[in-house]
Amino acid sequence: MAAAATDVAAEEGEKEGAGLVAPPTFAELPNGRVKCVETGYEMVTGDVQCYSRSKRCRLGLIDFALAHNKPPLNMFKQDPLCRSMLICKLTGDRVNKSEKHIWKHINGRRFLHKLEQKEEVDVTSKRKMGVVNMKKKKEEQKTKKTADEIKSELRDPSERNSNFAGDSGDFELISGAESEQDSDVSEGNRF
Secondary structure (H helix, E strand, C coil), X not given: CHHHHHHHHHHHCCCCCCCCCCCCCEEECCCCEEEECCCCCEEEHHHHHHHHCCHHHHHHHHHHHHHCCCCCHHHEEECCCCCCEEEECCCCCXXXXXXXXXXXXXXXXXXXXXXXXXXXXXXHHHHHHHHHHHHHHHHHHHHCCCHHHXXXXXXXXXXXCXXXXXXXXXXXXXXXXXXXXXXXXXXXXXX
16 A cells, blocks of 8 residues: 555656756747747747647757756767667666656666766876876976076076076187197098
């Protein structure tokens, strides 16, 4: 008797997975008709309630949510072989494209277990990336010059560090006699 009572209560209340997709939105047309924004279906104003419960509307809303990556349907993709099926990106399972079946899959043990594993991996990778990023930032701060240091170097050329000997004034003058000897030696080596 208890099972029969719960079945009757379930039939009177909302169906399983009914809140999975947002209800349809409608726009009024100038000719007195109404158009569903998500599916593009036009109808008479009196048919709005009937249409919003129909299978055509529910499938259209699921397609709309898939196309726009709305949660929780962002965890699914369209099955390329069958228009009425979805593939779960997390588990790889094929699920019927109905709110009831999607709801059951999302609340299933396998999906929840895989989701838990993915979250653990994400948390540990973020921790590792945080440690690596902190080390990189510290190294960059050590080697990075401040803007004031760079400006002062540009304005005061005497403090500039360069590899040119001419900048510091350390150069030798070569007399004409020494330069002739160097040129004779270099010519003799070529032959």
